[in-house]
Amino acid sequence: MWTWFYKLASPPYVYGVAAAFVPWLLGFAALAIGYGLVAGLGIAPADYQQGEAFRMIYVHVPGALLSLTVYTVMAVASGIALIWRIKVGHAVAAASAPIGASFAILALITGSLWGKPMWGTYWAWDPRLTSELILLFLYVGVMSLRSAFEDPLRGDRAAALLAVVGVVNVPIVHFSVVWWNSLHQGATIVKLGAPSMPGSMLWPLLSMWLGFMLFFGAVLCMRLQAEVLNRERQASWVREAIK
Amino acid sequence: MRVGAWEAFFLVVRRELCLSFRRPEQLFQPLVFFLIVTTLFPLGLSLQLSALRDIAPGVLWVAALLSSLLSLDSLFKSDADDGTLEQLALSGQGLTLIVVAKTCAHWLVTGLALVIVSPIVGIALSIPTHAFATMMLSLALGTLTLSWLGAIGAGLTIGLRRGNVLLSLIVLPLATPLLIFGAAATDRAISETSTAGAVYFLAALCVFTCTLAPWAATAALRITLE
Numbered sequence: 001m002w003t004w005f006y007k008l009a010s011p012p013y014v015y016g017v018a019a020a021f022v023p024w025l026l027g028f029a030a031l032a033i034g035y036g037l038v039a040g041l042g043i044a045p046a047d048y049q050q051g052e053a054f055r056m057i058y059v060h061v062p063g064a065l066l067s068l069t070v071y072t073v074m075a076v077a078s079g080i081a082l083i084w085r086i087k088v089g090h091a092v093a094a095a096s097a098p099i100g101a102s103f104a105i106l107a108l109i110t111g112s113l114w115g116k117p118m119w120g121t122y123w124a125w126d127p128r129l130t131s132e133l134i135l136l137f138l139y140v141g142v143m144s145l146r147s148a149f150e151d152p153l154r155g156d157r158a159a160a161l162l163a164v165v166g167v168v169n170v171p172i173v174h175f176s177v178v179w180w181n182s183l184h185q186g187a188t189i190v191k192l193g194a195p196s197m198p199g200s201m202l203w204p205l206l207s208m209w210l211g212f213m214l215f216f217g218a219v220l221c222m223r224l225q226a227e228v229l230n231r232e233r234q235a236s237w238v239r240e241a242i243k
Numbered sequence: 244m245r246v247g248a249w250e251a252f253f254l255v256v257r258r259e260l261c262l263s264f265r266r267p268e269q270l271f272q273p274l275v276f277f278l279i280v281t282t283l284f285p286l287g288l289s290l291q292l293s294a295l296r297d298i299a300p301g302v303l304w305v306a307a308l309l310s311s312l313l314s315l316d317s318l319f320k321s322d323a324d325d326g327t328l329e330q331l332a333l334s335g336q337g338l339t340l341i342v343v344a345k346t347c348a349h350w351l352v353t354g355l356a357l358v359i360v361s362p363i364v365g366i367a368l369s370i371p372t373h374a375f376a377t378m379m380l381s382l383a384l385g386t387l388t389l390s391w392l393g394a395i396g397a398g399l400t401i402g403l404r405r406g407n408v409l410l411s412l413i414v415l416p417l418a419t420p421l422l423i424f425g426a427a428a429t430d431r432a433i434s435e436t437s438t439a440g441a442v443y444f445l446a447a448l449c450v451f452t453c454t455l456a457p458w459a460a461t462a463a464l465r466i467t468l469e
Contacts, residue, residue, distance in 0.1 A: 148403050149402075149403070154466060158399045
């Protein structure tokens with residue numbers, strides 16, 4: 001029953017699975033993002049408070065969610081790789097780090113572009129923006145630690161440990177930033193309206209989120225293929241695979 | 244001859260203290276750095292004393308974090324370079340015990356020393372004397388937590404040529420909660436409001452890292468040493 005799981009530790013098998021998944025993931029991602037963009041940017045009504053600017057939410061919120069999801073994926077893959085010494089885990093972690101960092105940058109840029117019309121400034125020390133920035137720093141730390149070692153296996157394991165340490169720290173950082181913010185400044189920041197969104201606004205958002213997840217899956221599979229090929233370049237199956 | 248765990252712990256601590264006191268410049272440099280950075284802020288901003296008091300907690304804590312970072316590099320480095328660390332790892336005592344002993348000794352010569360000189364900086368930044376007790380307590384908790392976080396970072400970056408910059412890149416994001424709560428505690432002590440929340444949070448972080456960081460730092464050393 002668990003054999004499919006064990007097979008995932010084998011690089012050639014993972015290479016094949018990733019290759020098979022890419023077109024499906026890309027196709028469904030295009031459908032979900034396409035619907036989300038059309039419905040969110042075109043059909044959904046403008047917000048009564050924020051006007052058209054609220055449409056930034058369709059990129060910003062899925063990007064921010066994904067930056068956290070990808071960090072979790074990276075940390076879980078790193079943990080698996082450290083505990084059971086599964087090389088594919090390191091490949092997954094190495095493949096996801098740049099994607100997660102890109103989502104964090106996307107969330108920061110769209111957040112500051114959204115902040116300009118709403119708050120009147122590109123950057124406010126809003127708790128979510130600040131903890132997103134620290135999350136980006138953690139990504140950068142993990143990526144630079146991996147590349148700092150000359151021995152790739154050692155770099156992999158060091159980066160994996162840091163990713164696991166980081167995942168423990170992310171909630172602490174987030175809550176301390178929230179606490180710090182409540183201490184320093186009160187209601188200078190206009191919070192998003194508390195009333196729940198109507199369906200015409202919510203469905204495109206969920207669809208965008210699903211699309212971003214699928215897109216992440218597709219990019220992860222592509223990067224994973226490259227990682228596995230690079231790591232296994234001495235193996236005979238690679239010569240067969242890229243013939 | 245087999246040595247018990249406590250005995251081994253105290254032997255390592257004593258060795259570390261001995262080594263640091265034989266090279267006093269290593270002891271003083273981070274402290275002097277701490278003093279210089281904090282005196283540069285008023286010069287650069289040319290503030291009134293009252294305005295200085297508003298930014299004092301932040302300045303104090305940023306300077307404390309940076310000067311603690313300076314000394315973290317030496318935590319394992321010299322022992323790893325001459326092979327002592329490998330011998331300690333092979334000594335039959337658990338590597339975690341060695342890590343705990345080295346980190347405690349490191350905190351005694353860097354963190355505690357910083358706590359002791361902090362009143363001088365407090366006076367220079369015109370922090371009122373009634374806030375000194377909280378300031379020193381929060382600095383003690385914060386530097387101990389930072390020593391533990393730093394032990395993980397130092398363990399991960401031992402063999403690297405540009406390890407020092409990478410060490411800061413790794414440790415500083417993890418240390419942001421310390422800065423927030425440490426500065427908040429000092430700030431509240433100055434304005435004579437309740438400091439309990441921030442100090443308790445610092446203490447909680449300290450206990451949390453004391454229990455988990457030794458294992459993470461040991462794992463880091465095993466990765467870089469093997």
